[in-house]
Amino acid sequence: MRVKKLTLTALALAAGLSLTACQGNEDSAADTSGSGASSSSSAAASGDSGTSDQSAAASGHDATASESAQGSGNGQVTTGTCMTSALEFGTAHGMGEGDLLVSLKNTGDACTLKGFPGVDLRSQDASGPLSAERSELDAPVVDLGNGETTRFTLHYPPNNTGGSGVYVTAIEVTPPDETHSKALSVDLRLPVGADGDGDGGVVVDPVGTGKQ
DSSP, rough: OOHHHHHHHHHHHHHHHHHHHHEEEEHHHHHHHHHHHHHHHHHHHHHHHHHHHHHHHHHHHHHHHHHHHHHHGOOSSSBOOOOGGGGEEEEESSSTEEEEEEEEEEEEOOEEEOOOOOEEETTSSSOOEEOOOEEEOOOOOEEETOOOOOEEEOOOOOOOOSOOEEEEEEEEEEEETTTEEEEEOOOOOOOTTSSSSSSSSSSOOTTTOOOO
8 A cells, every 4th residue: 555655645745746847848839939929029020220321321312412403503593792713804906005904704503793804914024014094984893603704894095106115914803802813914004104193194994884
Protein backbone atom coordinates (compact mmCIF):
# COMPACT_ATOMS: atom_id res chain seq x y z
CA MET A 1 0.00 0.00 0.00
CA ARG A 2 2.84 2.38 0.76
CA VAL A 3 4.50 1.58 -2.55
CA LYS A 4 1.34 2.39 -4.52
CA LYS A 5 0.99 5.83 -2.90
CA LEU A 6 4.53 6.74 -3.78
CA THR A 7 4.01 5.62 -7.35
CA LEU A 8 0.83 7.68 -7.74
CA THR A 9 2.51 10.70 -6.25
CA ALA A 10 5.41 10.45 -8.68
CA LEU A 11 3.06 10.11 -11.64
CA ALA A 12 1.08 13.17 -10.56
CA LEU A 13 4.24 15.21 -10.17
CA ALA A 14 5.49 14.20 -13.63
CA ALA A 15 2.16 15.09 -15.22
CA GLY A 16 2.22 18.50 -13.54
CA LEU A 17 5.70 19.24 -14.80
CA SER A 18 4.73 18.17 -18.32
CA LEU A 19 1.68 20.46 -18.33
CA THR A 20 3.74 23.40 -17.06
CA ALA A 21 6.31 22.85 -19.78
CA CYS A 22 3.64 22.83 -22.48
CA GLN A 23 2.09 26.04 -21.20
CA GLY A 24 5.54 27.66 -21.10
CA ASN A 25 6.18 26.73 -24.72
CA GLU A 26 2.79 28.15 -25.78
CA ASP A 27 3.45 31.42 -23.94
CA SER A 28 6.89 31.72 -25.57
CA ALA A 29 5.40 31.14 -29.00
CA ALA A 30 2.76 33.79 -28.34
CA ASP A 31 5.37 36.27 -27.19
CA THR A 32 7.50 35.59 -30.25
CA SER A 33 4.51 36.11 -32.54
CA GLY A 34 3.57 39.34 -30.81
CA SER A 35 7.11 40.67 -30.99
CA GLY A 36 7.27 40.02 -34.74
CA ALA A 37 4.00 41.85 -35.32
CA SER A 38 5.21 44.77 -33.25
CA SER A 39 8.46 44.93 -35.22
CA SER A 40 6.58 44.85 -38.53
CA SER A 41 4.28 47.66 -37.38
CA SER A 42 7.27 49.76 -36.26
CA ALA A 43 9.08 49.17 -39.56
CA ALA A 44 5.97 50.11 -41.52
CA ALA A 45 5.52 53.27 -39.48
CA SER A 46 9.16 54.13 -39.94
CA GLY A 47 8.94 53.56 -43.69
CA ASP A 48 5.87 55.79 -44.02
CA SER A 49 7.54 58.50 -41.98
CA GLY A 50 10.68 58.38 -44.13
CA THR A 51 8.63 58.66 -47.33
CA SER A 52 6.66 61.55 -45.87
CA ASP A 53 9.83 63.37 -44.78
CA GLN A 54 11.42 62.86 -48.21
CA SER A 55 8.31 64.22 -49.92
CA ALA A 56 8.21 67.21 -47.60
CA ALA A 57 11.90 67.88 -48.18
CA ALA A 58 11.49 67.69 -51.94
CA SER A 59 8.44 69.93 -51.80
CA GLY A 60 10.29 72.47 -49.66
CA HIS A 61 13.23 72.55 -52.10
CA ASP A 62 10.94 73.17 -55.06
CA ALA A 63 9.14 75.95 -53.20
CA THR A 64 12.41 77.69 -52.41
CA ALA A 65 13.57 77.54 -56.03
CA SER A 66 10.22 78.90 -57.20
CA GLU A 67 10.32 81.79 -54.74
CA SER A 68 13.87 82.63 -55.86
CA ALA A 69 12.86 82.71 -59.51
CA GLN A 70 9.80 84.87 -58.80
CA GLY A 71 11.81 87.25 -56.61
CA SER A 72 14.31 88.10 -59.37
CA GLY A 73 11.86 90.59 -60.90
CA ASN A 74 13.24 89.88 -64.39
CA GLY A 75 14.80 93.36 -64.46
CA GLN A 76 11.44 95.14 -64.05
CA VAL A 77 12.09 96.68 -60.62
CA THR A 78 14.93 99.20 -60.33
CA THR A 79 17.73 98.22 -57.97
CA GLY A 80 18.95 101.77 -57.31
CA THR A 81 21.54 103.97 -58.99
CA CYS A 82 23.17 102.60 -62.14
CA MET A 83 26.75 101.61 -61.39
CA THR A 84 29.62 102.44 -63.74
CA SER A 85 30.54 98.75 -63.95
CA ALA A 86 27.08 97.91 -65.31
CA LEU A 87 27.10 100.59 -68.02
CA GLU A 88 28.45 100.37 -71.56
CA PHE A 89 29.63 103.75 -72.89
CA GLY A 90 29.84 105.11 -76.42
CA THR A 91 30.37 108.43 -78.19
CA ALA A 92 29.09 110.00 -81.40
CA HIS A 93 29.21 113.50 -82.82
CA GLY A 94 25.93 115.36 -82.75
CA MET A 95 24.15 117.15 -85.60
CA GLY A 96 25.65 120.49 -84.62
CA GLU A 97 29.32 121.31 -84.62
CA GLY A 98 30.67 121.27 -81.10
CA ASP A 99 28.27 118.61 -79.76
CA LEU A 100 29.39 115.20 -78.56
CA LEU A 101 26.73 112.61 -77.64
CA VAL A 102 27.72 110.17 -74.91
CA SER A 103 25.56 107.05 -74.61
CA LEU A 104 25.11 104.88 -71.52
CA LYS A 105 23.70 101.38 -72.04
CA ASN A 106 22.58 99.33 -69.07
CA THR A 107 24.03 95.81 -69.12
CA GLY A 108 22.75 94.76 -65.67
CA ASP A 109 19.51 94.79 -63.69
CA ALA A 110 17.11 97.69 -64.05
CA CYS A 111 18.49 100.85 -62.44
CA THR A 112 18.03 104.62 -62.28
CA LEU A 113 20.05 107.66 -63.37
CA LYS A 114 19.32 111.23 -62.34
CA GLY A 115 21.59 114.23 -62.51
CA PHE A 116 24.71 115.53 -64.22
CA PRO A 117 27.62 113.30 -65.12
CA GLY A 118 31.14 114.40 -64.30
CA VAL A 119 33.26 114.91 -67.44
CA ASP A 120 37.00 115.60 -67.47
CA LEU A 121 38.83 116.14 -70.77
CA ARG A 122 42.39 114.89 -71.14
CA SER A 123 44.92 116.64 -73.35
CA GLN A 124 48.69 116.73 -73.58
CA ASP A 125 48.38 120.34 -74.67
CA ALA A 126 46.79 121.44 -71.41
CA SER A 127 48.48 121.80 -68.05
CA GLY A 128 45.79 119.74 -66.34
CA PRO A 129 42.39 118.12 -66.85
CA LEU A 130 39.66 120.30 -68.28
CA SER A 131 36.39 119.83 -66.37
CA ALA A 132 33.03 120.47 -68.01
CA GLU A 133 30.63 122.92 -66.38
CA ARG A 134 26.97 122.03 -65.83
CA SER A 135 24.28 123.54 -68.01
CA GLU A 136 21.08 125.07 -66.63
CA LEU A 137 18.81 122.23 -67.78
CA ASP A 138 16.72 120.30 -65.26
CA ALA A 139 17.72 116.68 -64.70
CA PRO A 140 14.97 114.09 -65.32
CA VAL A 141 14.71 110.68 -63.69
CA VAL A 142 15.80 108.00 -66.16
CA ASP A 143 14.89 104.35 -65.46
CA LEU A 144 16.93 101.93 -67.53
CA GLY A 145 15.92 98.31 -68.00
CA ASN A 146 18.46 95.74 -69.08
CA GLY A 147 19.69 96.58 -72.59
CA GLU A 148 18.20 100.10 -72.62
CA THR A 149 20.24 103.20 -73.48
CA THR A 150 20.17 106.87 -72.53
CA ARG A 151 22.44 109.79 -73.51
CA PHE A 152 23.75 113.15 -72.52
CA THR A 153 25.36 115.91 -74.61
CA LEU A 154 28.76 117.48 -74.15
CA HIS A 155 29.01 120.95 -75.70
CA TYR A 156 32.46 122.24 -76.58
CA PRO A 157 33.70 125.24 -78.59
CA PRO A 158 35.19 124.11 -81.93
CA ASN A 159 38.60 125.44 -82.79
CA ASN A 160 38.03 128.06 -85.51
CA THR A 161 41.04 130.17 -84.65
CA GLY A 162 43.27 128.80 -87.38
CA GLY A 163 45.80 127.60 -84.80
CA SER A 164 46.40 124.07 -83.56
CA GLY A 165 44.37 124.70 -80.42
CA VAL A 166 44.06 122.09 -77.68
CA TYR A 167 43.86 118.49 -78.81
CA VAL A 168 41.69 116.30 -76.56
CA THR A 169 42.34 112.56 -76.86
CA ALA A 170 40.10 111.21 -74.10
CA ILE A 171 37.33 112.09 -71.71
CA GLU A 172 36.64 110.54 -68.33
CA VAL A 173 32.93 110.15 -67.55
CA THR A 174 31.53 109.62 -64.06
CA PRO A 175 27.79 108.76 -63.99
CA PRO A 176 25.54 110.65 -61.54
CA ASP A 177 25.88 109.56 -57.90
CA GLU A 178 28.89 107.40 -58.74
CA THR A 179 32.59 107.65 -57.85
CA HIS A 180 34.05 105.38 -60.54
CA SER A 181 34.76 106.84 -63.98
CA LYS A 182 35.13 105.42 -67.46
CA ALA A 183 37.76 106.68 -69.94
CA LEU A 184 36.55 107.12 -73.54
CA SER A 185 38.72 107.85 -76.55
CA VAL A 186 37.74 110.99 -78.49
CA ASP A 187 39.21 113.27 -81.15
CA LEU A 188 38.41 116.89 -80.31
CA ARG A 189 40.18 120.18 -80.98
CA LEU A 190 39.35 123.07 -78.72
CA PRO A 191 40.54 126.68 -78.94
CA VAL A 192 43.09 127.82 -76.41
CA GLY A 193 41.29 129.27 -73.40
CA ALA A 194 38.40 126.80 -73.38
CA ASP A 195 38.81 126.39 -69.66
CA GLY A 196 35.28 125.29 -68.82
CA ASP A 197 34.29 128.48 -66.98
CA GLY A 198 30.83 128.46 -68.59
CA ASP A 199 31.73 131.34 -70.91
CA GLY A 200 32.68 129.75 -74.20
CA GLY A 201 34.01 126.68 -72.41
CA VAL A 202 32.93 123.04 -72.22
CA VAL A 203 29.42 122.42 -70.88
CA VAL A 204 27.61 119.16 -70.08
CA ASP A 205 23.85 118.52 -69.99
CA PRO A 206 22.17 116.16 -67.50
CA VAL A 207 21.58 112.52 -68.40
CA GLY A 208 18.36 111.92 -70.32
CA THR A 209 18.12 115.33 -72.02
CA GLY A 210 18.62 116.25 -75.66
CA LYS A 211 18.31 113.74 -78.47
CA GLN A 212 17.65 110.23 -77.12
